[in-house]
Amino acid sequence: MAERHDAVDVIRVKRDGGTLTDDQIDWVVDAYTRGVVADEQMSSLAMAILQRGMSRAEIARWTRAMIETGERLDFSSLSRPTADKHSTGGVGDKITLPLAPLVAACGVAVPQLSGRGLGHTGGTLDKLESIPGWRAALSNEEMLAQLEDVGAVVCAAGSGLAPADKKLYALRDVTGTVEAIPLIASSIMSKKIAEGTGVLVLDVKVGTGAFMKDLDQALELARTMVDLGTDAGVVTSALLTDMSTPLGRGIGNGLEVSESVDVLAGGGPADVVELTLALAREMLAGAGVTDVDPADALKDGRAMDAWRRMIAAQGGDPDAPMPDAPHVEEVRAERDGVITRMDALGVGVAAWRLGAGRARKEDPVQASAGVFLHKVVGDEVKAGDVIMTLHTETEDRMPRGLAALAEACDGAGTVDVTPGGSVERSIILDSVGAHTR
Template structure:
């Protein structure tokens, strides 16, 4: 019979991989209270320092999945496919992608989260729509999927409950930034969700959780491998997040931009990433359809309206607007925007009220940043590059402080690197 102190020492001293029976015992003992939080925290630190090999990670993720229920989507009569993003600044892709892919014939069960720090949360954005609700029971979720073809909702408490306990420990012990622990956290919930296929959008750059490109590719590779090992066809794109995606950063602002995108008027960078992900999702689902045509025909927007309505929202209601606006970041001279730092813009939006510092904090649905110019755009001296939105004008000073040094203007048009950096997986 294993004991937790021995397992901690094995990982601390990197003596050997943990076996499947040891990992199975660990999760059962932790669920029963035989392993204390402080002991699990010590083991997580050892894993943070020494990692998990492929066999350990497969077993670890399998136990997290087995800690709760697994949804059965087989009765929907459509191929199921989902997408997950590691998060970024202005990343409203999910809002466009779920109804877009559903309008092409797939069922899209997208279980999403809330924002923390400078990265926005999909659920926070959608909650700016009057009446819309994130929490659905399993029967409600299946009914919404059957009716609209797509649903974006909060993950239920029954899906991978071990992940919530482990993430809470990681959050307060400095062990969040571990590729195997990140991969198992994300993939356990996605696999338990019951989807047939999954496309991952792993962000890299200043506004991404994985700023280093090599780390982002490693994470993408590990997650794609976990999906395949657990019977979910998984493909990952690594996409650049050096500047905000699109021109809107903030909850209601991003919803408005998503609706514009579904209406055929989306910013080029947002549409490039969204259409690339949509094509991969449809390919994995075995559906021969052109997502650009679904937008042009109006089908994607119709599906958006159905998706919002089945979750209690009014897709035609006006979105809330901030009480105060302020121009910001004047161009230092005539030229072209060469750099607009995503992290700085994300922190500014957070300080304006669009994000939260702790999970229990509230958010402002109206606060955020509108990008009046993006990298590659021509600007004149003194012309503002950003517009700040807030309910409380006292927030502007802290947001402006976050933007110090965020802008570079050059005399010649910059050479913009590709948005899609790499592809891994099925």
């Protein structure tokens, strides 16, 4: 069958700053998925998109074309509305774990299709697999049944959702085009729109430990994704949240599960509770549920009940203790003062090197590895106080974890202890989008 376009012509249009037609976009995405457009040609087009950008209409069409390469899920048979959350990833970002059962306890179903960690950012599925017996792979039928019965599911996205994205994502990773905002936005939103949720709340991280280091860039990405969701008929909004320091105190798979359970039990670190409640309220508002305060569901145990049912439904034991790491080392304050800086990237890389993350998709991860923060930004310390504890199952990883803490990205050190003074941290920096129903 003769192809209706030529890849080189499409590349030239974008290289020269032109606008791709709907038909060109539909063809090039489909042809790349079929193997007609070669990797080197799509690499060239991705670089042209990175350098030249795309209009709102082009990004919307590109996203739609990626969705059309696969299946769409349909949750219209459920007895309650659906809402989902997507985070762009960060250090200690375990929010999905308490958030999904919390929103379910308030009457809105949460179909959370999640992924695995790569590099210094953790993956939700890796965290939950710290729980003995828990399984990530569910069929569409199992997912629907659990959403109706429990109200929340966290599982792996099937290969049928936007297969073009899986192929293009791997290519961008090795061609220096990961940073292209049109391609980031369409990658995230093609899967989320295909997933079929009625409401989507985006948690766009900004800061040293986030993919987006710059507030303006993060705002552009948030606005682009909100526009894409809105154009596709999904009630979409975004919060920009701080990732200059780690979120919570536990960074690492089992450590983050334990902290999430603490939140569901009515405790946990204040910053994790604050962000969980903010996102829950945003999801509930999008679904039209305005007469329920999720803070009440944390206090009265309903969220914990939903968590236990969600874990058990996927084969996990909600009563199983998290594994303890056999090798632990403490990092102590060298002088009296106040912690004024704790670099998220440095702490995230340390947890990764200790075994909590992976360098390649096929690498295994350790359930008990990571970093626990005994002190956080704003805390007073005395010389000799334990600031953090490093955990690993592999003793020879410990020096590399300690080295990561000593060589945070800007060379200023991962933890700054300043005599006197105090520091406040803002979790929510901005919000984008409005609920229109």
